[in-house]
Amino acid sequence: MATEQNQDAQDLQQEQAEQQTQAENEQAEVSVEDLQAQITNLEENLKLEKARTANAVYEAQKSVERIQRESEKHKDTVLEKFAKELLESVDNLERAIQAAGEDNAVVEGVKLTLKSLLTTLEKFGVVEADTTQGFNADLHQAVGIDPNAKANEIGNVLQKGYTLNGRLLRPAMVMVGQ
Known part of the structure; x- marks a missing residue:
């Protein structure tokens, strides 16, 4: 009877061990599934954060580009206003040279001043508008209307026109043939 009890005890222990092993295997399977889900x-989450980061970088680059464009536009506007104001001085110097008519030291000084001013303007992209190619x-x-000029050609230039970096700064005032 003792052997039967020992045998029953051993069977019970073996059965408990099998149940425990089976429970551990089930926990391991559940844990693997949980880990795979995690x-x-x-x-x-990583894909989402990468997309957010890429979007933030894109937005930052666009902001920098927009600020640079606005800065260039502002710079061009300021330069345009400044150049227009200087053109008044150019016109006055040209009128002074025409009015003086004589070759004396004062006229030479005014001519040199005008030349220096025009050179400085050209350095910053201000050039005289072409009037030799006909009316544009x-x-x-x-x-x-200039009666002595041919049709669609410029007969007399009353005031020179200027462009700033290829854009019209001031149109030339002209008399045109009919």
């Missing part, structure tokens, strides 16, 4: 969740409504403003 890995999948973390991978999705984009560069010239017709203010009258």
Whole structure:
């Protein structure tokens, strides 16, 4: 009877051990499934954060580009206003040279001053609008008819026109043939 009890005890222990092993295997399987679910969740979160980071970098680059464009536009506007104001001085110097008419030291000084001013303006992109190629409504403003000029050609330039970096700064006021 003792052997039967020992045998029953051993069977009971073996059965408990099998149940415990089976429970541990089930826990291990559940743990692996949980871990795989966590890995999948973390991978999705990583993709989302990478996309957010890429979007933030893109937005930052666009902001920098926009600020640079606005800065260039502002710089061009300021330069345009400044150049327009200087053109008044150029016109006055040209009128002084025409009015003096004589070759004396004062006229030479005014001519040199005008040349220096025009050179400085050219360094910053201000150049005289071309009036030799005929009338161009984009560069010239017709203010009258010149009876001695051919049709669609400029007969007399009343005020020179200027461009700033290829854009019209001030149109040339001209008399055009009919």
